[in-house]
Amino acid sequence: MESQNVHDAAELLRQMEIEGKGTDNFVDIVDGEAFDEDEEFEISAQGKNNEDDEFDHIVGVLQEVLLDENFEQLQKKFCQANCMHFEATEENKLIYTDIFRNYQEQIETYISKRLQEAIEGFNMENFLEQVEQRKEEIDEQIMDTLLSFVDFDSFKELMLFSRAHLVATTPKLKSNKAQALGLKDGRQLSQQNQPLSQGHQEGQKQKLQEQDLKHFEEVIDKLAISGYQTVLHQDEDEDGEERPDLNLFIKKIQITIVQMEKSASIPKMMNSVLIVSPGQVDFGQVPVQTPGKNQVIIKVEAATLNPSDILFMRGLYNVKVDYPYTPGWEGSGTVVAAGESERAKALVGRKCAFMKANEIVIYKMRGAYADYIVTDVSNTFPLSDDLDFEETASFIVNPLTAVCMVERIKQLKSKCVVITAAASQIGRMLIKLCQKEGIQTICTIRREEQVQILKDLGVQAIVNTSLPDYKKTMEDLAAKYKPTTCLECIAGTFTGEILEYLTFGSTLILYGLLSDQPAGNIKVIPFIGKAQTIESFLLSVFLVKKTPKEVQEIVQKAEAMLRSELKTQVQARYGFHQIKEAIAFYMKNQTAGKILLKPSLTKASEQPKL
Numbered sequence: 001m002e003s004q005n006v007h008d009a010a011e012l013l014r015q016m017e018i019e020g021k022g023t024d025n026f027v028d029i030v031d032g033e034a035f036d037e038d039e040e041f042e043i044s045a046q047g048k049n050n051e052d053d054e055f056d057h058i059v060g061v062l063q064e065v066l067l068d069e070n071f072e073q074l075q076k077k078f079c080q081a082n083c084m085h086f087e088a089t090e091e092n093k094l095i096y097t098d099i100f101r102n103y104q105e106q107i108e109t110y111i112s113k114r115l116q117e118a119i120e121g122f123n124m125e126n127f128l129e130q131v132e133q134r135k136e137e138i139d140e141q142i143m144d145t146l147l148s149f150v151d152f153d154s155f156k157e158l159m160l161f162s163r164a165h166l167v168a169t170t171p172k173l174k175s176n177k178a179q180a181l182g183l184k185d186g187r188q189l190s191q192q193n194q195p196l197s198q199g200h201q202e203g204q205k206q207k208l209q210e211q212d213l214k215h216f217e218e219v220i221d222k223l224a225i226s227g228y229q230t231v232l233h234q235d236e237d238e239d240g241e242e243r244p245d246l247n248l249f250i251k252k253i254q255i256t257i258v259q260m261e262k263s264a265s266i267p268k269m270m271n272s273v274l275i276v277s278p279g280q281v282d283f284g285q286v287p288v289q290t291p292g293k294n295q296v297i298i299k300v301e302a303a304t305l306n307p308s309d310i311l312f313m314r315g316l317y318n319v320k321v322d323y324p325y326t327p328g329w330e331g332s333g334t335v336v337a338a339g340e341s342e343r344a345k346a347l348v349g350r351k352c353a354f355m356k357a358n359e360i361v362i363y364k365m366r367g368a369y370a371d372y373i374v375t376d377v378s379n380t381f382p383l384s385d386d387l388d389f390e391e392t393a394s395f396i397v398n399p400l401t402a403v404c405m406v407e408r409i410k411q412l413k414s415k416c417v418v419i420t421a422a423a424s425q426i427g428r429m430l431i432k433l434c435q436k437e438g439i440q441t442i443c444t445i446r447r448e449e450q451v452q453i454l455k456d457l458g459v460q461a462i463v464n465t466s467l468p469d470y471k472k473t474m475e476d477l478a479a480k481y482k483p484t485t486c487l488e489c490i491a492g493t494f495t496g497e498i499l500e501y502l503t504f505g506s507t508l509i510l511y512g513l514l515s516d517q518p519a520g521n522i523k524v525i526p527f528i529g530k531a532q533t534i535e536s537f538l539l540s541v542f543l544v545k546k547t548p549k550e551v552q553e554i555v556q557k558a559e560a561m562l563r564s565e566l567k568t569q570v571q572a573r574y575g576f577h578q579i580k581e582a583i584a585f586y587m588k589n590q591t592a593g594k595i596l597l598k599p600s601l602t603k604a605s606e607q608p609k610l
Contacts, residue, residue, distance in 0.1 A: 055130055058119060060320065060362045065114045067364065074110060078103060079162035086159040092152075100155050161340070266297060266336060266372065271602050273369035273579045274324040278315025283577045286326065289366060289374040291339040296347050296380055298354055301389035303331030303368035305586055305595040306397050311513070313583075320362040328368030328597070330355050332392040335380065336372075343377045351387070353395035355379040358540070369576055371599045379540075381555050390570055391562055394425075394594050399566035401539045402429040403558045405487060405509065406437060408537070412507055414485035416440040418498060421489050421514055422459070423450035423591055425568060430487060431457050432565040442477050444498075450591065465494075474501050490514045495534075496521030504530045511537040569593030575602035 065071055082099045112124045269285045276282050291297050306329060311317065313327050332353050338344035357365035357375045365374060381400075383392050409417055419430050422443035434441050435458065442461040443454055454462050461477045463470055478501035486498050489512025499508055499522060510519060519534075543551055558566060571593035574582040579597070586595045 055134065056361045058115065058122065058127055061115060061118045062111070063362060063364060064322075065111055068114075071110065071114075075107060076162075078106060079159060080166055083159045083162035083166055086156060086163055088160055092156075096152075096156070099159075100152055103155060270371035271576050271599065271604060272326045272366065272371070273328070273576050273597070275313050275321070275327055276324050279313070281313055281327075281579050281583070282324070283579060284324075286324075286366065286370070288372045291337065291344070291374045293339045294341045294344055294377045295339045295357065295374050296335045296344050296377060297337040298333040298352065298373050298375065298380070299336045300331050300333040300368060300371060300373055300599055302333075302393035303328045303597045304394045304397065305582055305597060306330070307514070307590070308397065310583060310587070319359075322362055322364045325363060326366035326368075326370045328356065328370070328373075330394065330396045331368035331373070332383075332389045332395065333373070341377070347377065347380055347382060350382040351385055351389075351392070353381045353383055353392045355396050355540070369579070369597055371602075383559055387559070387562060390596060391568070393596055394568040395558065395562070396539065398426045398429060398568060399558045399562060400554070401511075401537075402426055402433055402566065403554055403561075404539060404542050405430065405511070405537060406433040406439075407554070408509065408542070409434070409439060409485050409487075410437065412485055414439065414483075414507075416442065416481040416483040416485075418442045418444070418483045418486040418488075418501065420444045420487065420494070420498065421446075421512070422462075423447075423453050424489075425594060426489075428453075428457060429566050431459060436565060440481050440483075442474075442481060442483055444474075453591075478502070485509065487511065488519075491519040492517035493521035495519035496523060499523075499527060499532060499534075502530070502532060505532070506530070507533045507535060509535055509537050570596055572596075573598055573601060575599075577603045 082103075085093070085095055085099060108124065112122075115122045115124070115127075266288055268287060270288050272284060272286045274282045274284050274286070288297070309327055309329055312329075315321075330353065332351070335347045335350050335352060338348050354368070354373065354375050356367040356373065357379065359365055367373065381395065383395070417434060417439055419427055419434075419441055421427050422431060422441075423445045427443070431441055431443065431454070440461070441459060442463065443459050444463045444465050445451065445454065446464070446466050448464060448466075451462055451464060461481065463474050463477065467473075482503050483501065484503050484506045486502055486506070486508045488495055488498060488508055488510050491510065491513045492515030494515065495508065495510065496519070499506075502508065543554070546554070562568075569592070571589060572582070572585060573596045576597055576599065578601075582595050582597060
């Protein structure tokens, strides 16, 4: 039975390869349940010129160089050899200049050589000028590395972090409290918690204490990569003046080091679903990735298999992918480690729903189908502890999207909306949310057995598009309710057809590709004459236009309905090693509910797949 499922999955993936299908296959694609009536989100390419392509290519190669183990070892070796010269004070020693110059020569020479080998005519100086002009387009981790070549403050920050990490992980250094704080020789800490510089003049004493306080804050900030939140306490001196409690400082550093050691317990390798090439999936082990400044590491508990994931595995998204690649758009888990930013560190220990990291040039950051995922803080949504991981694994692609799309409907002041593929999980959510807002719905489905699903939800205006007279039914309902908006996820010829039933000034929101065909069949003259609009919907784009407070309100609204209007049905659970069986089962049973992939059900892989 298992081998048959694997064969079915492989065959379905082969049948659904990149080469397009004609519109005659529309019924087979939708009704055959290879892509049943469910949600989908299409990413389309923006127009680019040759200069854009050249820049993207250089950044892609640079990303490969910076992730290369040889570069990491080169940078690490240099930092370890020189970091103990640096102190977290405003004063800059003469030796810093020499070290910075050596760093520029060694690191920049290495990277330039690698880029020149890969790209004909590459010039580092010209590239750095482009970077300055287009820094918004570059991954933050890459930008930080580039800044360390040309910006001394960024370089010094790198060296101070390396020093703190070296002290924290070297027993001989860790036991030396003065070195742990980066204090100058001769300024030892009193074990009796006496004033720091007893015997000095009062002004000098205060100056040194302020330096130590500032330096401690910097050391804690550098060390606390696990998200440990520190609050600085102060005691009063014998004369009533406040002074830093340095013994407490040391204790906090020791606690932070324990937190770092917990982070160090994250394994180097993890189980993962792997896309070997478009349409070919496998299972193996890959390295756990390292978080950037505004990223976190999440221990995955459950990940959802969506139609969009299957499209991505087939290679239909117009993005460059570094194969073998870990797929998976969304899931749930616990944040176990973080990058350097305060926002990232504040998430450690939180239960959350997440989306994979944002990438522009080339997909390298692994997705949700693995034991651990590194993703952006902005793609991490902390949730209540009383919600379980299965409830939150599908929080984003369906519930959060449904809430945002209904908000868009309200912005358009629509009193009636057409929902295509309405028996899908997201379709049912949209129906319930519209009912809650008093918005009339006209719902299309493809199979007779789905009519009862919608009737059970209280829907009266139902159109079964597989019936010969469905156009007359649609025409009558449109005349009665006058829909001004359509939430469309089928595409193909159906997009143009559904526009004919919308009123003057109406908007069609396209958010899916269930037909596997480009949207078309638009009658241009009526479309223009009725002043109609077609717009796309992508959740990340919708949210990026919101303030942090507005995003938080949307998340809280969706979270409050996870067990009611936005409840997701789960029909089956698989381990990562069963990915082919999971795909085969889901393609034949999509309307019944979601499929979850869980690390706890995964059989460990014996052979790494890098």
